[in-house]
Amino acid sequence: MxxxxxxxxxxxxxxxxxxxxxxxxxxxxxxxxxEFCYFPNCRTLKDIRSKSLSYSESINTMLAEKQLDSLDIVGFLNDGDVDFGRSDTRSDTCKTYFIEGLLKERTAVLKVRNCREKATVEELILIP
Structure with a gap:
Protein backbone atom coordinates (compact mmCIF):
# COMPACT_ATOMS: atom_id res chain seq x y z
CA MET A 1 0.00 0.00 0.00
CA GLU A 35 -14.13 20.44 34.72
CA PHE A 36 -10.55 19.82 33.65
CA CYS A 37 -8.42 22.08 35.82
CA TYR A 38 -4.73 21.53 35.23
CA PHE A 39 -3.40 25.06 35.70
CA PRO A 40 -2.90 26.65 39.13
CA ASN A 41 -5.34 29.49 38.44
CA CYS A 42 -8.18 27.11 37.55
CA ARG A 43 -7.44 24.75 40.44
CA THR A 44 -7.37 27.58 42.97
CA LEU A 45 -10.66 29.08 41.79
CA LYS A 46 -12.32 25.64 41.70
CA ASP A 47 -11.16 24.96 45.27
CA ILE A 48 -12.63 28.25 46.48
CA ARG A 49 -15.91 27.63 44.63
CA SER A 50 -16.26 24.17 46.19
CA LYS A 51 -16.35 25.57 49.74
CA SER A 52 -19.02 27.52 51.56
CA LEU A 53 -18.53 31.25 51.14
CA SER A 54 -18.80 33.80 53.90
CA TYR A 55 -18.43 37.57 53.64
CA SER A 56 -16.61 40.08 55.81
CA GLU A 57 -18.37 43.12 57.26
CA SER A 58 -17.18 45.42 54.48
CA ILE A 59 -18.48 43.04 51.79
CA ASN A 60 -21.80 42.63 53.65
CA THR A 61 -22.12 46.41 53.75
CA MET A 62 -21.47 46.66 50.01
CA LEU A 63 -24.04 43.93 49.37
CA ALA A 64 -26.61 45.69 51.57
CA GLU A 65 -26.04 49.05 49.85
CA LYS A 66 -26.37 47.42 46.40
CA GLN A 67 -22.84 48.46 45.41
CA LEU A 68 -22.01 44.81 44.88
CA ASP A 69 -24.05 41.77 43.92
CA SER A 70 -23.38 38.16 44.84
CA LEU A 71 -23.32 37.39 41.11
CA ASP A 72 -20.36 39.75 40.79
CA ILE A 73 -18.47 37.64 43.32
CA VAL A 74 -19.43 34.47 41.43
CA GLY A 75 -18.09 36.13 38.28
CA PHE A 76 -14.76 36.73 39.99
CA LEU A 77 -14.59 33.12 41.12
CA ASN A 78 -15.41 31.80 37.64
CA ASP A 79 -13.49 34.15 35.34
CA GLY A 80 -10.94 35.88 37.55
CA ASP A 81 -7.17 35.68 37.42
CA VAL A 82 -5.34 34.83 40.64
CA ASP A 83 -2.34 37.06 41.31
CA PHE A 84 0.02 34.53 42.88
CA GLY A 85 2.73 37.16 43.32
CA ARG A 86 0.64 39.11 45.84
CA SER A 87 -1.11 36.09 47.34
CA ASP A 88 -0.02 34.30 50.51
CA THR A 89 0.11 30.69 49.33
CA ARG A 90 2.56 29.34 51.93
CA SER A 91 0.34 29.56 54.99
CA ASP A 92 -0.70 26.25 56.55
CA THR A 93 -4.13 27.11 57.91
CA CYS A 94 -5.62 29.76 55.63
CA LYS A 95 -4.20 31.01 52.36
CA THR A 96 -5.00 34.50 51.08
CA TYR A 97 -5.58 35.03 47.37
CA PHE A 98 -5.96 38.20 45.33
CA ILE A 99 -8.26 37.59 42.36
CA GLU A 100 -8.33 40.18 39.58
CA GLY A 101 -11.44 40.59 37.47
CA LEU A 102 -13.95 43.00 35.99
CA LEU A 103 -16.67 44.67 38.03
CA LYS A 104 -19.08 46.77 35.99
CA GLU A 105 -16.43 47.21 33.29
CA ARG A 106 -13.81 48.34 35.79
CA THR A 107 -10.82 46.35 36.98
CA ALA A 108 -11.10 45.22 40.57
CA VAL A 109 -9.30 42.89 42.95
CA LEU A 110 -11.11 40.55 45.32
CA LYS A 111 -9.25 39.42 48.44
CA VAL A 112 -10.29 35.91 49.50
CA ARG A 113 -9.10 34.00 52.55
CA ASN A 114 -9.25 30.28 51.73
CA CYS A 115 -9.32 28.00 54.77
CA ARG A 116 -9.82 24.24 54.88
CA GLU A 117 -13.54 24.32 55.63
CA LYS A 118 -14.68 27.64 54.17
CA ALA A 119 -13.62 30.61 52.10
CA THR A 120 -14.11 34.19 53.27
CA VAL A 121 -14.41 37.10 50.86
CA GLU A 122 -12.62 39.83 52.80
CA GLU A 123 -12.22 42.89 50.63
CA LEU A 124 -12.94 44.38 47.22
CA ILE A 125 -10.41 46.85 45.85
CA LEU A 126 -11.38 48.96 42.84
CA ILE A 127 -8.47 49.91 40.61
CA PRO A 128 -8.79 53.38 39.05
Missing part, protein backbone atom coordinates in the same frame (compact mmCIF):
# COMPACT_ATOMS: atom_id res chain seq x y z
CA UNK A 2 1.37 3.40 -0.92
CA UNK A 3 2.42 5.84 1.77
CA UNK A 4 -0.14 8.50 0.78
CA UNK A 5 -2.97 5.98 0.93
CA UNK A 6 -1.92 4.86 4.44
CA UNK A 7 -1.59 8.48 5.52
CA UNK A 8 -5.09 9.18 4.20
CA UNK A 9 -6.58 6.26 6.17
CA UNK A 10 -4.73 7.40 9.28
CA UNK A 11 -5.99 10.99 9.00
CA UNK A 12 -9.59 9.87 8.37
CA UNK A 13 -9.51 7.61 11.42
CA UNK A 14 -7.86 10.30 13.52
CA UNK A 15 -10.47 12.89 12.59
CA UNK A 16 -13.36 10.51 13.34
CA UNK A 17 -11.79 9.71 16.71
CA UNK A 18 -11.37 13.37 17.57
CA UNK A 19 -15.02 14.08 16.72
CA UNK A 20 -16.25 11.21 18.92
CA UNK A 21 -13.93 12.22 21.76
CA UNK A 22 -15.09 15.84 21.60
CA UNK A 23 -18.76 14.85 21.66
CA UNK A 24 -18.21 12.37 24.50
CA UNK A 25 -16.26 14.81 26.68
CA UNK A 26 -18.72 17.63 26.02
CA UNK A 27 -21.65 15.43 27.02
CA UNK A 28 -19.79 14.23 30.13
CA UNK A 29 -18.98 17.75 31.29
CA UNK A 30 -22.60 18.89 30.80
CA UNK A 31 -24.03 15.97 32.79
CA UNK A 32 -21.63 15.88 35.71
CA UNK A 33 -20.26 19.40 35.73
CA UNK A 34 -16.81 17.90 35.36
Missing amino acids: AFLKRLGFYLVGLSIGIVFLTLFLKKKSEETGA
Whole structure:
Protein backbone atom coordinates (compact mmCIF):
# COMPACT_ATOMS: atom_id res chain seq x y z
CA MET A 1 0.00 0.00 0.00
CA ALA A 2 1.37 3.40 -0.92
CA PHE A 3 2.42 5.84 1.77
CA LEU A 4 -0.14 8.50 0.78
CA LYS A 5 -2.97 5.98 0.93
CA ARG A 6 -1.92 4.86 4.44
CA LEU A 7 -1.59 8.48 5.52
CA GLY A 8 -5.09 9.18 4.20
CA PHE A 9 -6.58 6.26 6.17
CA TYR A 10 -4.73 7.40 9.28
CA LEU A 11 -5.99 10.99 9.00
CA VAL A 12 -9.59 9.87 8.37
CA GLY A 13 -9.51 7.61 11.42
CA LEU A 14 -7.86 10.30 13.52
CA SER A 15 -10.47 12.89 12.59
CA ILE A 16 -13.36 10.51 13.34
CA GLY A 17 -11.79 9.71 16.71
CA ILE A 18 -11.37 13.37 17.57
CA VAL A 19 -15.02 14.08 16.72
CA PHE A 20 -16.25 11.21 18.92
CA LEU A 21 -13.93 12.22 21.76
CA THR A 22 -15.09 15.84 21.60
CA LEU A 23 -18.76 14.85 21.66
CA PHE A 24 -18.21 12.37 24.50
CA LEU A 25 -16.26 14.81 26.68
CA LYS A 26 -18.72 17.63 26.02
CA LYS A 27 -21.65 15.43 27.02
CA LYS A 28 -19.79 14.23 30.13
CA SER A 29 -18.98 17.75 31.29
CA GLU A 30 -22.60 18.89 30.80
CA GLU A 31 -24.03 15.97 32.79
CA THR A 32 -21.63 15.88 35.71
CA GLY A 33 -20.26 19.40 35.73
CA ALA A 34 -16.81 17.90 35.36
CA GLU A 35 -14.13 20.44 34.72
CA PHE A 36 -10.55 19.82 33.65
CA CYS A 37 -8.42 22.08 35.82
CA TYR A 38 -4.73 21.53 35.23
CA PHE A 39 -3.40 25.06 35.70
CA PRO A 40 -2.90 26.65 39.13
CA ASN A 41 -5.34 29.49 38.44
CA CYS A 42 -8.18 27.11 37.55
CA ARG A 43 -7.44 24.75 40.44
CA THR A 44 -7.37 27.58 42.97
CA LEU A 45 -10.66 29.08 41.79
CA LYS A 46 -12.32 25.64 41.70
CA ASP A 47 -11.16 24.96 45.27
CA ILE A 48 -12.63 28.25 46.48
CA ARG A 49 -15.91 27.63 44.63
CA SER A 50 -16.26 24.17 46.19
CA LYS A 51 -16.35 25.57 49.74
CA SER A 52 -19.02 27.52 51.56
CA LEU A 53 -18.53 31.25 51.14
CA SER A 54 -18.80 33.80 53.90
CA TYR A 55 -18.43 37.57 53.64
CA SER A 56 -16.61 40.08 55.81
CA GLU A 57 -18.37 43.12 57.26
CA SER A 58 -17.18 45.42 54.48
CA ILE A 59 -18.48 43.04 51.79
CA ASN A 60 -21.80 42.63 53.65
CA THR A 61 -22.12 46.41 53.75
CA MET A 62 -21.47 46.66 50.01
CA LEU A 63 -24.04 43.93 49.37
CA ALA A 64 -26.61 45.69 51.57
CA GLU A 65 -26.04 49.05 49.85
CA LYS A 66 -26.37 47.42 46.40
CA GLN A 67 -22.84 48.46 45.41
CA LEU A 68 -22.01 44.81 44.88
CA ASP A 69 -24.05 41.77 43.92
CA SER A 70 -23.38 38.16 44.84
CA LEU A 71 -23.32 37.39 41.11
CA ASP A 72 -20.36 39.75 40.79
CA ILE A 73 -18.47 37.64 43.32
CA VAL A 74 -19.43 34.47 41.43
CA GLY A 75 -18.09 36.13 38.28
CA PHE A 76 -14.76 36.73 39.99
CA LEU A 77 -14.59 33.12 41.12
CA ASN A 78 -15.41 31.80 37.64
CA ASP A 79 -13.49 34.15 35.34
CA GLY A 80 -10.94 35.88 37.55
CA ASP A 81 -7.17 35.68 37.42
CA VAL A 82 -5.34 34.83 40.64
CA ASP A 83 -2.34 37.06 41.31
CA PHE A 84 0.02 34.53 42.88
CA GLY A 85 2.73 37.16 43.32
CA ARG A 86 0.64 39.11 45.84
CA SER A 87 -1.11 36.09 47.34
CA ASP A 88 -0.02 34.30 50.51
CA THR A 89 0.11 30.69 49.33
CA ARG A 90 2.56 29.34 51.93
CA SER A 91 0.34 29.56 54.99
CA ASP A 92 -0.70 26.25 56.55
CA THR A 93 -4.13 27.11 57.91
CA CYS A 94 -5.62 29.76 55.63
CA LYS A 95 -4.20 31.01 52.36
CA THR A 96 -5.00 34.50 51.08
CA TYR A 97 -5.58 35.03 47.37
CA PHE A 98 -5.96 38.20 45.33
CA ILE A 99 -8.26 37.59 42.36
CA GLU A 100 -8.33 40.18 39.58
CA GLY A 101 -11.44 40.59 37.47
CA LEU A 102 -13.95 43.00 35.99
CA LEU A 103 -16.67 44.67 38.03
CA LYS A 104 -19.08 46.77 35.99
CA GLU A 105 -16.43 47.21 33.29
CA ARG A 106 -13.81 48.34 35.79
CA THR A 107 -10.82 46.35 36.98
CA ALA A 108 -11.10 45.22 40.57
CA VAL A 109 -9.30 42.89 42.95
CA LEU A 110 -11.11 40.55 45.32
CA LYS A 111 -9.25 39.42 48.44
CA VAL A 112 -10.29 35.91 49.50
CA ARG A 113 -9.10 34.00 52.55
CA ASN A 114 -9.25 30.28 51.73
CA CYS A 115 -9.32 28.00 54.77
CA ARG A 116 -9.82 24.24 54.88
CA GLU A 117 -13.54 24.32 55.63
CA LYS A 118 -14.68 27.64 54.17
CA ALA A 119 -13.62 30.61 52.10
CA THR A 120 -14.11 34.19 53.27
CA VAL A 121 -14.41 37.10 50.86
CA GLU A 122 -12.62 39.83 52.80
CA GLU A 123 -12.22 42.89 50.63
CA LEU A 124 -12.94 44.38 47.22
CA ILE A 125 -10.41 46.85 45.85
CA LEU A 126 -11.38 48.96 42.84
CA ILE A 127 -8.47 49.91 40.61
CA PRO A 128 -8.79 53.38 39.05
